[in-house]
Amino acid sequence: MTLSDTPDRASARAGAPPQAESRLQPVPFRGGGFRPVRMRFVGPLVFAAILLLWEAGSRSGVISNLVLPAPSEAFEAFRQLVETGQLWRHLGASLQRLVIGWTLGMSLGVAAGLMIGLFSLARAGLMPLVSALFPIPKIALLPLFVIWFGIGEGSKVATILFGSFFPTVIATSAGVDNVDRSLVRMGQSFGLSWWSIVRKIILPGAMPAILSGARISASIAIILLVAAEMIGAEYGVGAYILMAGSLFATDQLLAGVAILSVMGLLVGWLIGRAERWLLRWRS
Amino acid sequence: MDLLLRGVSHRYGDTQVLADIDLAVGEGEIVCIIGPSGCGKSTLLRFIGGLERPDAGEVLLAGEPPAGSLNPLTYVFQDFALLPWRTVEGNVSLVLEDHGLSAARRREIIQDVLERTGLSDFKGALPRQLSGGMKQRVAIARALSVRPAVMLMDEPLSALDSQTRELLMDDLVGLWQRERFTACYVTHNLAEAVRLGHKIVVLSRRPGKIREIVEIDRDLADRQQADAKLEAVQRDLWHLLRDEARAADRELADDTV
Numbered sequence: 210m211t212l213s214d215t216p217d218r219a220s221a222r223a224g225a226p227p228q229a230e231s232r233l234q235p236v237p238f239r240g241g242g243f244r245p246v247r248m249r250f251v252g253p254l255v256f257a258a259i260l261l262l263w264e265a266g267s268r269s270g271v272i273s274n275l276v277l278p279a280p281s282e283a284f285e286a287f288r289q290l291v292e293t294g295q296l297w298r299h300l301g302a303s304l305q306r307l308v309i310g311w312t313l314g315m316s317l318g319v320a321a322g323l324m325i326g327l328f329s330l331a332r333a334g335l336m337p338l339v340s341a342l343f344p345i346p347k348i349a350l351l352p353l354f355v356i357w358f359g360i361g362e363g364s365k366v367a368t369i370l371f372g373s374f375f376p377t378v379i380a381t382s383a384g385v386d387n388v389d390r391s392l393v394r395m396g397q398s399f400g401l402s403w404w405s406i407v408r409k410i411i412l413p414g415a416m417p418a419i420l421s422g423a424r425i426s427a428s429i430a431i432i433l434l435v436a437a438e439m440i441g442a443e444y445g446v447g448a449y450i451l452m453a454g455s456l457f458a459t460d461q462l463l464a465g466v467a468i469l470s471v472m473g474l475l476v477g478w479l480i481g482r483a484e485r486w487l488l489r490w491r492s
Numbered sequence: 493m494d495l496l497l498r499g500v501s502h503r504y505g506d507t508q509v510l511a512d513i514d515l516a517v518g519e520g521e522i523v524c525i526i527g528p529s530g531c532g533k534s535t536l537l538r539f540i541g542g543l544e545r546p547d548a549g550e551v552l553l554a555g556e557p558p559a560g561s562l563n564p565l566t567y568v569f570q571d572f573a574l575l576p577w578r579t580v581e582g583n584v585s586l587v588l589e590d591h592g593l594s595a596a597r598r599r600e601i602i603q604d605v606l607e608r609t610g611l612s613d614f615k616g617a618l619p620r621q622l623s624g625g626m627k628q629r630v631a632i633a634r635a636l637s638v639r640p641a642v643m644l645m646d647e648p649l650s651a652l653d654s655q656t657r658e659l660l661m662d663d664l665v666g667l668w669q670r671e672r673f674t675a676c677y678v679t680h681n682l683a684e685a686v687r688l689g690h691k692i693v694v695l696s697r698r699p700g701k702i703r704e705i706v707e708i709d710r711d712l713a714d715r716q717q718a719d720a721k722l723e724a725v726q727r728d729l730w731h732l733l734r735d736e737a738r739a740a741d742r743e744l745a746d747d748t749v
Contacts (some may be wrong), residue, residue, distance in 0.1 A: 391571055394573070398567040400563050409589075
């Protein structure tokens with residue numbers, strides 16, 4: 210390539226008209242996309258469509274009642290649950306276990322995650338342990354928990370606690386690692402105390418990771434709740450589902466599963482609210 | 493309070509980054525440190541602020557810090573280092589919270605520094621809502637709030653576009669006129685150095701040594717753009733630096749900071 214332009218190129222650049230008007234065409238558009246747009250009604254609509262199809266299939270006999278009861282039957286089972294007042298008993302027992310187990314697991318997990326993130330000794334000592342214990346399905350340990358913590362509430366809470374502890378540890382320590390070190394240097398350069406730096410810089414900086422960890426651990430907690438309640442629980446959504454299953458009361462079983470699903474949605478929504486409030490500083 | 497560096501040397505692993513730096517920063521003086529990239533000027537500033545320790549030599553403070561100084565050596569960072577979850581007010585408050593001041597006294601100080609930096613209308617804004625220039629003004633307000641004896645400014649205007657840089661330079665000149673603060677100002681921008689520096693320290697390429705110290709005695713307020721004398725100084729500085737800068741540019745980067 211030479212630096213000097215040939216005369217005709219130079220004149221074309223200087224504003225000479227394009228060769229022929231007929232060959233003018235718009236620049237093809239190639240941008241756009243790759244950016245999720247918020248669509249409020251599509252999700253519920255998909256739900257409704259599936260339920261309607263399912264109901265229609267059951268009524269017309271395409272779906273056998275033995276294989277899968279109609280949504281209306283499951284709803285009827287749910288209505289009965291409400292009317293007899295059993296719902297609140299089951300739900301109350303389950304929520305209590307969930308809240309206690311998950312809160313304890315989260316608190317201990319955040320504490321352990323902070324330790325791992327802040328102290329090299331804790332990282333060297335605990336991280337391999339966490340990696341070794343995290344993949345163990347806590348359900349497999351349930352009999353041990355029963356021996357250790359008793360057949361009552363103890364073993365159930367412990368299962369949920371352990372299940373939500375490990376993902377929280379991993380999320381928190383990763384969050385601490387990702388806190389912008391220049392902010393920590395800033396804190397040091399202004400003479401902030403160690404504890405102030407942890408409380409005012411590290412912890413808020415790790416908060417996004419902690420909250421996304423909370424989302425995962427909450428789902429795990431619900432899964433484990435049902436598993437735990439299948440052993441020696443009188444009340445609880447899991448116990449209800451187990452009972453329905455052993456009686457082949459599939460409508461009740463579905464009602465129970467629907468309750469779990471709503472519980473999951475609700476927890477997700479609550480964490481979403483918490484995220485929006487705690488992370489309102491993010492764009 | 494004066495600042496004194498004696499025989500400061502440092503190496504990172506096998507690379508010597510700074511060799512035998514002697515420097516004095518007098519009260520009320522802005523000392524600009526310039527040099528090719530990788531010459532250790534930011535490292536030098538970290539030694540001065542006590543964020544890192546040199547292998548050899550010492551950084552000394554002479555005299556008492558001014559009365560009421562909460563943090564005698566105070567940084568202004570290139571990347572602003574504002575907490576994104578705190579408002580303008582909260583970011584200034586952060587550095588006051590560990591000093592046992594009453595909430596009323598803190599509010600008073602915050603209000604005062606925000607007024608001095610023209611930020612009063614923005615005290616409830618979050619960093620993400622602010623332009624780069626405003627963010628750096630907040631960082632400067634934060635630095636002023638602890639009444640520093642020496643401000644350590646690490647390329648404070650390098651992350652800003654050139655127009656904002658001009659505006660902030662004017663602000664800094666105005667601020668210096670009023671407060672006569674002492675500053676160590678690291679930059680790679682020669683125009684900034686001749687505009688703000690009473691003394692310009694030219695560092696050589698790695699290992700950084702002091703090549704020359706240029707003093708400019710013209711008052712900061714009189715330094716207009718297109719000033720022939722300042723331009724001559726700037727040309728001389730560029731002359732000093734050009735070959736070094738070219739050589740530094742062609743160096744392979746490794747683990748130096």
